[in-house]
Amino acid sequence: MSTEPPLSDPPLAGPPISDAEAEAAAEKAAMKEQRGLLGRTAARGALITVGAQGVKIVLQVVGVVVLARLLTPGDYGLVAMVTAIIGVAEIFRDFGLSSAAVQAKTLSKAQRDNLFWINTGAGLFFTVLVFFTAPLIARIYGHEELVGLTHVLALVFVLNGMGTQYRADLNRRLQFTKLATVEIAAPAISLVVAIVAALEGAGYWALAVQQITMAVVLLVGNAASARWIPRLPRRAPMRDLFTFGWQLAGSLFVGYLGNNIDSLTIGTRFGSEALGLYNRAFQLLMTPLGQLRAPSTKVALPVLSRLREDREASNAYLQRGQAALGLTLVVGLGVIIGAAEPVTSIFLGRQWLSVEPILRLLAVAGVFQSLAYVGLWIYLSHGLTKELLQYTMITVTIKVACILVGSLWGVTGVAWGYAIAPALAWPLSFWWLSRKAPVDVGPLFVGAGRIMVLTAFVAGGTFGACELTAEWGRWVQLPAGALAAAVVYALAFALVPMFRRDITGVLQIVGKGMRKNR
Structure with missing residues (x-):
């Protein structure tokens, strides 16, 4: 009996691949590899x-x-x-x-x-x-x-x-x-x-x-x-x-005027002491917040500039980026909103307690500013500096009007105006981008809505815990508020699939960042 393996039919050959198809396949593979590396x-x-x-x-x-x-x-x-x-x-x-x-x-x-x-x-x-x-x-x-x-x-x-x-x-x-x-x-x-x-x-x-x-x-x-x-200057395009x-400088100039109209108004109308109080609240919260947001642009701008022609990858990056900002910085601002009193007392001292309502209102402003921040990545990575200037002029007009009206009620009124302005302006950014840039803003609106809901619950839980522990003093209030915020966050992850998906996506970004590039 023969031990040779039975002969089998040769595999059927597929249709020949043209040079154009091979080139397209290679380009697609290279793009996929670039996506992974980026x-x-x-x-x-x-x-x-x-x-x-x-x-x-x-x-x-x-x-x-x-x-x-x-x-x-x-x-x-x-x-x-x-x-x-x-x-x-x-x-x-x-x-x-x-x-x-x-x-x-x-x-x-x-x-x-x-x-x-x-x-x-x-x-x-x-x-x-x-x-x-x-x-x-x-x-x-x-x-x-x-x-x-x-x-x-x-x-x-x-x-x-x-x-x-x-x-x-x-x-x-x-x-x-x-x-x-x-x-x-x-x-x-x-x-x-x-x-x-x-x-x-x-x-x-x-x-x-x-x-x-x-x-x-x-x-x-x-x-x-x-x-x-x-080297010495020489001819170059x-x-x-x-x-x-x-065009970007024009946008920044207009934006700067809007961002500093509060300080100019307080300094000229209410004097250096009042401006010093407002400035302490601003330095305690808004300066660190800006320091945290700015590096996100440092990472997003070169990456999105490379993904400009890849709409699917660009949209995915934007949605993950918004979730990363929202589920960290924005939700963290909810803790400040709820625990503004003990935060002011611990970090500045009891002699600065008049800063508390200002700090809370600035935190509200920070929520809406951060939600709009993803729009800045889109403007810059797509070279839409002219459109950014136009949008900035509109938002600054809103801010100046809100702050000047608010100043009729003193320094706290200025803080109210500063908080209301971005709440009115941030949806305009996404609407404007939907007309000017090849991006899908619908998921960004939905994602922002989820972030605001979670932030509101975190702020409410923090405030409630601080009020319940008020008789034990500031050093008990702040840890109690932070614990309440953590409980709300954990419940959102455990009980609400939408939040669980968003939080898991952010954790995946962190995990990917901790792995060495291969």
Whole structure:
């Protein structure tokens, strides 16, 4: 009997594959591989930047807690008066060219060098301009001491101008670890310098020295990390970069006016003491919140710029990004809304308790600002700076109207106006983008709705726990409120499939970021 295996029919050959089909298949495979690589890079970048911002938040809170006990509301008010005005120059010092460099499809060394000299020249120009307009700033507020303070703070412009393209270059190359290291070192060193100066009785000068030190450390650290020396300017195509930058700078300028109309209104109408109180609430909450949101753009902009032609992947990234912001920052703001009283008492001291309603209203504003933040990623990654300018003009008009009307009821009325404005404006952003960008905004609206519902329950649970434990004091109220918020969050995960899916998606991003790229 034969032991040879039976013969089988040869496999049927499929139809021949054309060169075009093979090329399309290879392109599809390459796109899939790029998606995976970008996904892992973005997740790791997000994890690194969020971790770094967590450290910065701790430093920010420590600075607020310590310096609030060493300085007076008047000290903070004087510095806030200067920064509210000269901050306008900081926008035009950058010209939007840092974001232009990050989102550009290609950027030559010549273009990069030219951008360095443009930003440096602009920084020097505004340093000189602000230096000589110091008497005018002092006259606006009626405080002669603002002259010397403005002279010193003017140096920040040239220092930041020199560092702009180093930071943009690291961002463009997705060097998030190096960026994070510098951005932790700068506030840490500057805070130590400010505390030492305050202990020596420097008063408001401690805050000025803090800003100068921060700018110096950022410049030196980013330049050392980038490892390139700019060559002399030379001919290179710059028109597209300028177009993007100018339109973005216009949006930032209009947005800055809207964001600082509260400080300008309080400073001119109610004086430095009132502005100092408002500024402490703002520094305790809104500054750290901005520090947490801004790095998300640092990660999202280069990634979404690469996914511009891939609508499916881009929409998926936006929805995950919104969930990541909403289920962390926005829900966290719900805790602040519910526990504003013990937070104010613990972090600022009982002498600052009048800040409590302001802090709560600023947290409400932060909720709606964060929900709208995903829209900024879309505008920038698709190069829609003209459309962003148009939208910003509308939202700033709403904000100015709300704040000016609110100021009729004092500083707390200003905070009410600041909170109501983004609540009215954020839906306009998604509606405007639905007409201007190739993105699906419907899921973003739905996702935002789920986030707001969860935040409302967290705020209610936190507030209820704080009220029930009020007789035991602030050190019991805050942990009780935080525990109640955690219980609400856990119940949402366990009982509501929609929240469970969103939270699981965010955890997957974290897990992907913790795995090394292969």
